[in-house]
Amino acid sequence: MADYKMHILVCGGTGCRASQSDKIVETFKTELEMHGLDDEVKVVATGCFGFCEKGPIVKIIPDNTFYVQAGVVDVKDIVEEHIIKGRPLKRLLYHDPATKSQVTDTAHIDFYKKQVRIALRNCGFINPENIEEYIARDGYAALGSVLEMKPSEATQMVKDSGLRGRGGGGFPTGLKWEITAKEKSDQKYVVCNADEGDPGAFMDRSILEGDPHSVIEAMAICGYCIGAGKGLVYIRAEYPLAINRLKIALNQAREFGLLGNDILGSGFDFDIDIRYGAGAFVCGEETALIHSMEGYRGEPTVKPPFPSVSGYLGKPTNVNNVETFANIPVIFNKGVEWFKSIGTENSRGTKVFALAGKVNNVGLIEVPMGITLREVIFDIGGGIRGGKKFKAVQTGGPSGGCLTEQHLDTPIDYDNLIAVGSMMGSGGMIVMDEDDCMVSIAKFYLEFTLDESCGKCTPCRIGNKRLHEILVKITSGNGIEEDIERLRVLGNVIKETSLCGLGQTSPNPVLSTLDNFYDEYLAHVNDKKCPAGQCKDLVHYEINANACTGCTLCFRNCPVGAISGEKKMPHYIDQSLCIKCGVCFEKCRFKAISIV
Amino acid sequence: MKIKTLADLKKIKAEVQEKIKLREQGENAGNIVQVKVAMATCGIASGAKETMSFIIEELDFRGIDAVVTQTGCMGYCYAEPTIEVTLPGKDPVVYGYVDREKARQIIDEYIVKGELVDGIIPVNYKTIDE
Ligand SMILES: Cc1cc2nc3c(=O)[nH]c(=O)nc-3n(C[C@H](O)[C@H](O)[C@H](O)COP(=O)(O)O)c2cc1C
Ligand code: SF4
Numbered sequence: 001m002a003d004y005k006m007h008i009l010v011c012g013g014t015g016c017r018a019s020q021s022d023k024i025v026e027t028f029k030t031e032l033e034m035h036g037l038d039d040e041v042k043v044v045a046t047g048c049f050g051f052c053e054k055g056p057i058v059k060i061i062p063d064n065t066f067y068v069q070a071g072v073v074d075v076k077d078i079v080e081e082h083i084i085k086g087r088p089l090k091r092l093l094y095h096d097p098a099t100k101s102q103v104t105d106t107a108h109i110d111f112y113k114k115q116v117r118i119a120l121r122n123c124g125f126i127n128p129e130n131i132e133e134y135i136a137r138d139g140y141a142a143l144g145s146v147l148e149m150k151p152s153e154a155t156q157m158v159k160d161s162g163l164r165g166r167g168g169g170g171f172p173t174g175l176k177w178e179i180t181a182k183e184k185s186d187q188k189y190v191v192c193n194a195d196e197g198d199p200g201a202f203m204d205r206s207i208l209e210g211d212p213h214s215v216i217e218a219m220a221i222c223g224y225c226i227g228a229g230k231g232l233v234y235i236r237a238e239y240p241l242a243i244n245r246l247k248i249a250l251n252q253a254r255e256f257g258l259l260g261n262d263i264l265g266s267g268f269d270f271d272i273d274i275r276y277g278a279g280a281f282v283c284g285e286e287t288a289l290i291h292s293m294e295g296y297r298g299e300p301t302v303k304p305p306f307p308s309v310s311g312y313l314g315k316p317t318n319v320n321n322v323e324t325f326a327n328i329p330v331i332f333n334k335g336v337e338w339f340k341s342i343g344t345e346n347s348r349g350t351k352v353f354a355l356a357g358k359v360n361n362v363g364l365i366e367v368p369m370g371i372t373l374r375e376v377i378f379d380i381g382g383g384i385r386g387g388k389k390f391k392a393v394q395t396g397g398p399s400g401g402c403l404t405e406q407h408l409d410t411p412i413d414y415d416n417l418i419a420v421g422s423m424m425g426s427g428g429m430i431v432m433d434e435d436d437c438m439v440s441i442a443k444f445y446l447e448f449t450l451d452e453s454c455g456k457c458t459p460c461r462i463g464n465k466r467l468h469e470i471l472v473k474i475t476s477g478n479g480i481e482e483d484i485e486r487l488r489v490l491g492n493v494i495k496e497t498s499l500c501g502l503g504q505t506s507p508n509p510v511l512s513t514l515d516n517f518y519d520e521y522l523a524h525v526n527d528k529k530c531p532a533g534q535c536k537d538l539v540h541y542e543i544n545a546n547a548c549t550g551c552t553l554c555f556r557n558c559p560v561g562a563i564s565g566e567k568k569m570p571h572y573i574d575q576s577l578c579i580k581c582g583v584c585f586e587k588c589r590f591k592a593i594s595i596v
Numbered sequence: 597m598k599i600k601t602l603a604d605l606k607k608i609k610a611e612v613q614e615k616i617k618l619r620e621q622g623e624n625a626g627n628i629v630q631v632k633v634a635m636a637t638c639g640i641a642s643g644a645k646e647t648m649s650f651i652i653e654e655l656d657f658r659g660i661d662a663v664v665t666q667t668g669c670m671g672y673c674y675a676e677p678t679i680e681v682t683l684p685g686k687d688p689v690v691y692g693y694v695d696r697e698k699a700r701q702i703i704d705e706y707i708v709k710g711e712l713v714d715g716i717i718p719v720n721y722k723t724i725d726e
Contacts, residue, residue: 007711007712009712042712044712044716045714046714046718047675047692047717048717048718048720049720050718113722114721115721115722116721116724117723118724120671121724123669124632124634124667124668124670124671125632125667125668127665128666128667132608132615132616135612136613136616138609139609141609144605145602205637206636206637206638206668209636209637241636255598256598257600264599264600264601264602264605265600361674362673363672363673364669364671
């Protein structure tokens with residue numbers, strides 16, 4: 001049996017594979033064999049290191065040397081110098097531009113790690129169904145120390161930490177607690193907003209599934225600070241696993257006396273109930289959420305009064321998002337200064353994003369505020385799938401905007417994103433490539449808004465409908481240039497006159513694509529062309545007779561029999577039958593089919 | 597078991613930490629393998645439950661002393677199911693795309709022989725303790 005003394009890890013993530021990491025693995029193997037070392041050193045392909053910009057990455061274990069931009073040509077030197085003679089190859093070490101020094105992983109174990117896990121600190125570490133594992137990782141210690149402080153002292157710490165709401169608005173959390181604490185009332189409520197209606201977002205679900213106690217503990221802390229004895233988690237019924245884990249966690253917390261009467265002998269009583277939502281986007285809006293919990297229709301009402309003054313059952317109510325709560329215990333355990341050291345001046349801490357769309361590493365990530373979109377998409381996300389070209393990224397879901405190449409180096413925080421025409425939102429981040437039509441993307445989000453509008457106020461109910469009609473007109477090739485201006489005027493009216501945040505932000509995808517992709521709108525309207533080839537009414541498929549080999553693959557796959565032709569002879573498409581599904585285009589192995 | 601004071605909580609924390617350490621290292625200093633399976637919605641949808649039961653049965657069948665537990669989302673949704681394996685005295689190693697076949701390979705080569713296997717997902721984030 002081979003007895004390996006060393007391992008060579010080669011990044012086989014999609015980003016690095018594009019730069020030949022497969023070949024590097026092969027070359028390492030041959031090189032090791034040549035030196036008779038294949039019994040002592042094993043080459044292993046790994047997943048993504050999250051540092052793709054500097055790929056391909058090679059890491060040597062056990063000494064943890066970390067090589068960047070290692071090519072096939074470097075393999076021989078790594079084996080002869082490092083593996084055989086034990087001398088790290090200086091030219092392949094990472095050169096830190098800030099300190100102007102070379103770093104090996106041994107010295108700075110984390111230098112290449114762009115993520116910091118605060119809200120997700122326990123997700124993937126502990127068994128969420130076992131309260132003891134949470135306690136072992138400092139769980140409920142924050143509640144314990146808060147109960148020995150005055151409520152106002154603890155609130156001040158949250159204020160000082162600079163934590164802002166992670167549910168979308170970014171309101172300072174400590175300030176909200178303070179306002180609710182000042183209200184005089186016999187009963188107050190702490191509400192956790194776990195509605196998470198943003199399409200593609202699943203941060204809150206993951207936190208509740210992976211670390212439910214962090215939210216329970218934070219709600220109890222909030223209850224103590226604002227003087228509430230009762231907490232409510234509003235969660236959509238479509239999240240059965242999260243609900244189940246939350247229930248288990250609540251029962252265990254009660255069993256351990258961490259919920260209930262006289263918690264830790266402090267005289268403070270607090271308990272939490274679960275309320276189910278039916279999965280309407282508007283019910284994530286705090287006033288609609290409260291009405292839904294009261295048993296009324298989930299429709300928003302005008303603010304003021306804010307929930308902090310008159311919320312659930314008319315009592316002062318503090319509403320916070322799941323991720324906001326998940327940050328709270330850490331502020332007390334690690335201290336305000338520690339928390340403030342992460343992020344930017346006006347946006348402290350981290351943000352969790354559900355990274356989706358055309359990137360290689362789709363997943364749940366948590367990054368310090370101030371990181372750039374480029375780092376998120378190209379390092380952590382591993383770049384664009386299939387080596388295509390980046391086109392845009394949508395943050396803030398249906399309320400947000402589409403950002404482009406020129407925004408890639410903008411540091412992500414609440415204020416910067418608003419300044420460039422988008423918003424932080426709850427954390428959906430969808431990446432688009434050259435194949436995406438921006439007019440269609442705007443239409444897609446508006447369709448979502450149309451479905452989800454509660455219909456209470458006219459600008460949102462009717463305005464968005466009209467906005468959508470204009471987009472349909474444009475994408476079907478019937479648009480005129482005045483329509484573009486109409487989109488802008490109508491969009492702005494809807495923003496200014498809608499009752500709640502849903503309507504006030506619903507035109508954002510349209511307005512931001514108008515700002516950033518005006519030419520694409522013009523092409524649809526004036527040239528009747530869809531540059532990305534997505535709008536079916538504006539494109540048709542053609543077979544290039546010179547390239548077609550008559551393999552019959554398209555003929556066999558066309559679902560409507562629109563393709564004909566003899567075997568080994570060029571085929572052609574009957575445009576009157578074609579439904580533009582694009583199957584032939586995808587199947588053709590000779591690139592004989594083009595979209596025109 | 598009710599925890600009545602902050603001192604109680606601290607005591608229990610120490611006890612649980614001890615218990616977990618014991619579980620991880622065993623009485624005869626370091627023989628227990630620890631496997632965590634990411635079981636959030638994304639993992640389960642990709643087959644994490646089947647992976648977990650396979651690993652439990654297979655380790656049991658081979659008489660390997662191990663604790664297999666479930667945990668939340670590790671964030672590598674593109675590579676589900678994901679598992680984390682900690683061999684006695686070693687740093688945890690995360691593997692992605694762990695179906696039955698991959699699980700068997702990980703048991704054969706990593707758990708039994710200590711050789712790393714293709715498909716490791718490097719830890720790409722800092723924790724609050726660093
Ligand atoms: C249409 C709409 C949908 C919303 N959906 C959510 C949601 O799913 N989750 C959430 O936490 N906040 C959502 N919000 C924001 C809430 O109204 C509220 O600001 C938030 O829960 C406050 O918590 P935070 O300060 O911790 O962010 C939504 C707002 C609007 C206008
Ligand atoms: S803006 Fe839309 S969702 Fe909000 S109250 Fe008006 S109709 Fe309802």
